[in-house]
Amino acid sequence: MALVLPERGCLVACEKDATSLDVAKRYYERAGVSHKVDVRHGLAADTLRSMIQNGExxxxxxxxxxxxxxxxxxxxxxxxxxxxxxxxxxxxxxxxxxxxxxxxxxxx
Structure with a gap:
């Protein structure tokens, strides 16, 4: 998905597992899209609530x-x-x- 985002686009990825998160980051880097991906570690529901509370x-x-x-x-x-x-x-x-x-x- 990040490959088709405009340069100023942003993909937010939620991941609760630290190992999976590290693997994902390596793939984002390899694909040249790490600047478009905001990886958030934690439970997705907590992350989504935090995003709402932070005015998103x-x-x-x-x-x-x-x-x-x-x-x-x-x-x-x-x-x-x-x-x-x-x-x-x-x-x-x-x-x-x-x-x-x-x-x-x-x-x-």
């Missing part, structure tokens, strides 16, 4: 979520505050084996 509401055009399915509702609610009107929010794998993900984790 309605500043984003696009959000892509590929994370814990049980958290999607919470991420979506937070992203509604961060993505501008007319922006796009994409949630990966909302269907799992043909079924809607169970937020309570009761189904297999």
């Amino acid at each position: 509401a309605c500043r984003y055009d696009f959000a892509f979520v590929d994370a814990e399915k049980r958290m999607y509702q919470q991420y979506f609610e937070l992203l509604l505050q961060l993505v501008r009107v007319g922006g796009v929010i994409v949630l990966d794998n909302v269907l799992w084996h043909g079924k809607v993900a169970d937020p309570l984790g009761k189904s297999n």
Whole structure:
């Protein structure tokens, strides 16, 4: 995604795992896009809340979520505050084996 951003564009990436974060940073560097990527270490929900509290509401055009399915509702609610009107929010794998993900984790 960062490859197609304009030079002044910014991608915010949330990652809770330090090892995965280090790997991602190396790939951003290798792709020549590290100047466009703001990598934030921590839980995504905490990061999104912090972004809202820091005045970043309605500043984003696009959000892509590929994370814990049980958290999607919470991420979506937070992203509604961060993505501008007319922006796009994409949630990966909302269907799992043909079924809607169970937020309570009761189904297999």
